[in-house]
Amino acid sequence: MAHIFGSLLANGYHVVILGLDSSGKTSVLYRLKLDEYVNTVPTISFNTEKIKCKKGSAKGSTFKFWDAGGAEKLRPLWKSYTRAADAIVYVVDSTEKERFDEAKFELFKVAQRPETKGVPIMLIANKQDLRQAVGVSTIEEALTIPALRKQQHTVNVLAGCALTGEGFEDVLDTLKEIIDKHRKLLKQQKKGR
Numbered sequence: 001m002a003h004i005f006g007s008l009l010a011n012g013y014h015v016v017i018l019g020l021d022s023s024g025k026t027s028v029l030y031r032l033k034l035d036e037y038v039n040t041v042p043t044i045s046f047n048t049e050k051i052k053c054k055k056g057s058a059k060g061s062t063f064k065f066w067d068a069g070g071a072e073k074l075r076p077l078w079k080s081y082t083r084a085a086d087a088i089v090y091v092v093d094s095t096e097k098e099r100f101d102e103a104k105f106e107l108f109k110v111a112q113r114p115e116t117k118g119v120p121i122m123l124i125a126n127k128q129d130l131r132q133a134v135g136v137s138t139i140e141e142a143l144t145i146p147a148l149r150k151q152q153h154t155v156n157v158l159a160g161c162a163l164t165g166e167g168f169e170d171v172l173d174t175l176k177e178i179i180d181k182h183r184k185l186l187k188q189q190k191k192g193r
Contacts, residue, residue, distance in 0.1 A: 012050075012062030013179050016081045018110060019091035020103050021070040024126040027162035028091050029067045032171060037163050043069040046081065051172070058176040065089075078110060086179045087120045092143070094125045094133035094159075100142040111148055118185075120154040120178040122171070129161040154178050 017025045026047055030038035033049045047067040053059050066081045068074065082088060088110065092103050107123075110116060125139045136159045140146075148155050156174055160167025 012064060013086045013175065014084055015063055015065050015087045015089055015175060015179075016078075016085045017065055017067040017089045017091060018078055018082075018106075019070050020093070020096075020099055020106065021072075023070060023091040023093040023096075023103075024162045025067050025070060025091045028089065028124060028126065028168075029065055031162040031165055031168050032065070035165065035168075037165070042071070043067060044071075045069055045074070053172050053176075056170065056173040058172045061172070061176050063172065063175065075106060079113060079115075082110060082113065082116050082119070085116065085119055086182070087122060087175055088116065089122045089124060089175075091124045091126050092139055094127045094135075094139060095130050097134060097142075100139070104143040107143060108148070111151065111153055118152045118182065120175075120182050121148065121156070122175060122178070123155060123157045124167075124171075125157065125159045126162055128159045128167065129164055135159070154182065 017029055019025050021042060026040040026043055027037065029047060029049055033051050046069060049065050051063045051065065053061045068078050068081045090107050093099070111121065123145065125136050127133055136157050140157055145155050145157060156178060158167055158171065
């Protein structure tokens with residue numbers, strides 16, 4: 001898998017979509033690719049899509065997305081997808097307060113691996129259209145996002161709804177921006193050695 005990812009880095013951006021089961025990861029993927037809601041089934045391994053941006057500041061950029069299954073038995077496989085990731089999109093179901101601790105645990109496990117040190121993270125607080133959804137500030141606090149930022153991760157938090165598309169207007173532009181900043185920082189660090 002590493003050789004596949006390596007060839008992608010030269011030609012675009014490699015982004016991994018992670019999160020607990022039923023958080024809406026695959027719906028997020030197809031919202032970004034098709035700009036419409038696609039009814040999905042639980043992912044039992046992974047989905048992959050290439051997206052070439054046609055608008056915004058990311059116009060002309062190509063993203064290769066890997067949407068990894070979120071069931072507990074599949075989570076050990078996440079490290080295979082994050083190994084050469086330019087960014088991680090982490091999807092949280094805003095209505096499942098009782099799973100925020102589990103979501104936090106898995107997010108930190110991924111973020112603290114040596115190969116993902118400093119990799120930008122976009123946290124999507126999904127399902128914001130539902131009445132029982134909690135706000136972004138509550139999710140940031142529950143998942144202790146400030147602690148991740150102290151570990152040198154850029155973390156952008158977005159409130160959205162993959163069903164309606166609300167909040168997804170600038171996701172690809174933001175991903176390009178945070179990845180480009182991270183790549184520039186890595187280059188500067190290499191020169192400084």
